Amino acid sequence: MVNMIPKFPEEELMNNDSLMEEANRVLGKGKGKRFAVLLCAEDEPEYVKKKYGGYFRVFVNLLREEGENWDVYKVARNEFPKNEELEMYDGFVITGSCSDAHSNDVWICKLLNLLYVLDSLKKKVLGICFGHQILARALGGKTGRASSGWDIGLRTIHISSSSNKQFSTYKIPAMLNIIECHQDEVLELPPKVEVIGRSNKTTVEMFRYGDHMMGIQGHPEYNKDILLNLIDRLLQKDYIGDIYATELRANLMESHDPDKEAWRKLCVNFLKGRL
Template sequence: MEAVGENRYALLMAARDSDYVTKVYGGYFNVFLDAFADEGETWDMFSVVDGVFPEMDEIHKYNGFVISGSPYDAYGNDPWVLKLCSLLQKLDSMGKKVLGVCFGHQVLCRALGGKVERACGGWDLGLREVSMVEDLPPHGFFDGLQEIPSSLTIIECHQDEVREVPMGAKVIAFSDQTGVEMFMLDHHILGIQGHPEYTKDILCSIIDRLANSNSIKKEFAELVKSRLEIAEPDRKFWLKICKNFLKSP
């Protein structure tokens, strides 16, 4: 179902464009537009990582908000991270739809009272099979989808994780590496640890950057990339879930 009003959405960008994404996609904003936007909608980007935020008297105009991934720590005390937490608390109090992806998932959790830390298992890079909980609570944003599979594969790229969800939130997906792959709070907050918006080539460029900066070992990088060559994420299904969530009443 279409959102009411002007169908206006905001992307809260917590990362800066890489050379690769700029060259191939024209920036991460276009990656998110390709993934989540439909014809007739207006999408605005706010580079929160650079301190650019929507005005408080403007946020009521938006039907929904998306928080991107980021190389920064969601539990850090950078001024823009703290300001983002305050904004997310405000959006929650207004009942606005907010979708958090990777860092966005983590900072959303932190802002609303949960706990985020460095992951016990280290880097999670590549394709990960994510399992849905058996007793899925009723979700309006799953309406219209065919039967929800018990597991879905998603692209992962993180070294932090949600340890505790906010009070009242429900964990709705997990994996053998990460206990909270997906959580929801009421019907307006959704966090996803993986990257529904990523394509495999974007992930490969990130893996190369991490290896070249010695953030990960070259052998690990090559192993992850070799696995990517023989498998595909369930990207279409993840995008349906995200779009249904953002645009359902």
């Protein structure tokens, strides 16, 4: 563990995995607010590690503000914060994963137990993609395969009227474009959960539970470059076929960019208790 993540040039990141691994452990120092990324990706793409420093750095670049401390726990590798460490964190981010949120792998069951504790502590929790689904499951909902199949590419999210009034304070529009990459979704809502975002593909694109937990099905942290690499990986693993992959690439290149700055404002203000 280190106190400050160095700003490596891209070529150094490419040639020094051990340094990158150490640097990705903690970002920041001092007495500022502390947040943790619960990394649910079992194996990170080499491309993302080399070009962006890994998913942890992708999330930190999106969400970190001056003076904050950011840690990472590789929960998919059974690395979890201890119960006595939870109080020192102001919030948690649960990432995407190739695993199913409805499975009962050991680490997924441990993550569910952690989320029960975080709920009881009223800690801020932001779930992204798999994180959105596992958060819904922890709160009593049901997840599984989407009947409409894969959703990969740019999707327009329609924010509910009640949430739009609140979001407009930060100049967040009522319709937001986001990158999607999932074949699972929230099938049944947990009790007392409010749906705050929908699309023409997925009914539960965003939800909120009280003022301390929020799920987003899409990927506010992704850009087109990351998704193009992910499409290649899905093709290599035979999750999708050649024709579909070619179609996805063409559609993505012709589409608008995601509303990344608006998503940054939304996620940051939620995590920091301003939303």
